[in-house]
Amino acid sequence: MSKVVSKALRLSVVDMKALLPPLPVLAIESLEQFEKIFDQLIASLKCQDMVEMIHIRDFAFAVPLQASQCGFASSGLVHRRQG
Helix, strand or coil: CHHHHHHHHCCCHHHHHHHCCCCCCCCCCCHHHHHHHHHHHHHHHCCCCHHHHHHHHHHHHHHHHHHHHHHHHHHHHHHHHHC
16 A cells, blocks of 8 residues: 555656755856756666655755865965966
């Protein structure tokens, strides 16, 4: 019986995405770029439920942020070496 209920309650990827709150996007970030990365991760990882989608979204949000922070840090180091 629980399998029947779980199938009836299963949401589509579009419905699950609609339930998530909007992301806080900084002026230097692109919401469109995030959505593309998020959609690719959902497809690649074959997201099956809301819990997985939340984890994928957290990962998709954190990776570009960390990369940009590393970029700022490394560009400062390169600038210091040149100057």
